[in-house]
Amino acid sequence: MSSARRRKSSAFAPRLVIMAKEPMAGAAKARLARDIGSTAAIRFYRTALRHTLMRVGTDPRWRTYLAVAPDTGVARSCWPSWPSVQRIAQGGGDLGQRMQHLFDCLPPGPVVLIGSDILAVSRAHIASAFRRLGNADAVFGPAQDGGYWLVGLKRSPKRLAPFAQVPWSTDKALAATCANLKGRRVALVATLNDVDTEEDLANQGTHAERLVL
Numbered sequence: 001m002s003s004a005r006r007r008k009s010s011a012f013a014p015r016l017v018i019m020a021k022e023p024m025a026g027a028a029k030a031r032l033a034r035d036i037g038s039t040a041a042i043r044f045y046r047t048a049l050r051h052t053l054m055r056v057g058t059d060p061r062w063r064t065y066l067a068v069a070p071d072t073g074v075a076r077s078c079w080p081s082w083p084s085v086q087r088i089a090q091g092g093g094d095l096g097q098r099m100q101h102l103f104d105c106l107p108p109g110p111v112v113l114i115g116s117d118i119l120a121v122s123r124a125h126i127a128s129a130f131r132r133l134g135n136a137d138a139v140f141g142p143a144q145d146g147g148y149w150l151v152g153l154k155r156s157p158k159r160l161a162p163f164a165q166v167p168w169s170t171d172k173a174l175a176a177t178c179a180n181l182k183g184r185r186v187a188l189v190a191t192l193n194d195v196d197t198e199e200d201l202a203n204q205g206t207h208a209e210r211l212v213l
Contacts, residue, residue: 012109014062014130017102019090020049020116022073029117035198048117048195050080056114057085059123062130067102067113096163103153103160112139112152117194119204125150125190132187138162139187140178146171149192160184 021028023046025038033041057064064085068074071089079087091101103111110133112126125141132139133154141150147169153160162180166173178186195201 014109015065015106015111016056016062016126017065017067017106017111017113018052018057018116019067019113021069022076023049023078031196032198032201044195044201045117048119052116052118052121053080053082053085056121056123056126057082059126061127069098095168096166099151100161100163103155108155110152110154112150114150115194118149118192119195120192125192128189132189135185136187137184138181139189140174141189142174142191143193144191145193146175147173148177149194150189151177
């Protein structure tokens with residue numbers, strides 16, 4: 001392959017973005033901290049983040065980014081470090097505005113966003129999402145609570161902006177986002193769940209048992 005063709009192929013490579021909050025008390029897992037204490041909650045979150053990067057962040061089929069909040073934390077030493085994972089800022093605003101910023105700022109090609117505490121996520125789930133974007137404009141990984149753990153956009157031939165007026169942290173989040181994509185082709189992948197409460201953690205079963213709390 002010529003160098004020009006390699007550059008073009010690289011420019012349109014699939015990109016996986018793992019969204020993470022600074023793994024410090026008061027910055028992440030506030031609801032879980034109320035149930036199990038802040039020390040245990042942050043210990044869990046640090047381990048979950050490393051677990052996620054290890055499971056899906058080094059696959060050569062896509063480029064992986066760790067999108068961190070707050071933006072001032074990009075250069076801090078609290079993050080797990082992988083040579084192949086580039087650290088970027090999430091941007092400001094609510095969850096929808098931050099996700100839109102990430103979709104808008106990355107180079108051309110399909111992009112998939114996930115959270116950093118989806119314990120059951122696998123490379124097969126991410127690969128499936130990118131395959132779905134071959135025939136769809138958007139792809140979602142539903143959660144049982146009515147939200148979603150994964151969202152991906154093809155971003156071609158035009159920009160999509162499906163996150164306006166979405167009631168985040170409610171059972172209407174997925175339905176509202178899909179409504180903003182009326183007329184577009186939407187695909188789904190497996191239903192998985194994140195961990196916000198002690199009950200969520202207990203429901204993870206063997207996936208949670210692999211992490212040291």
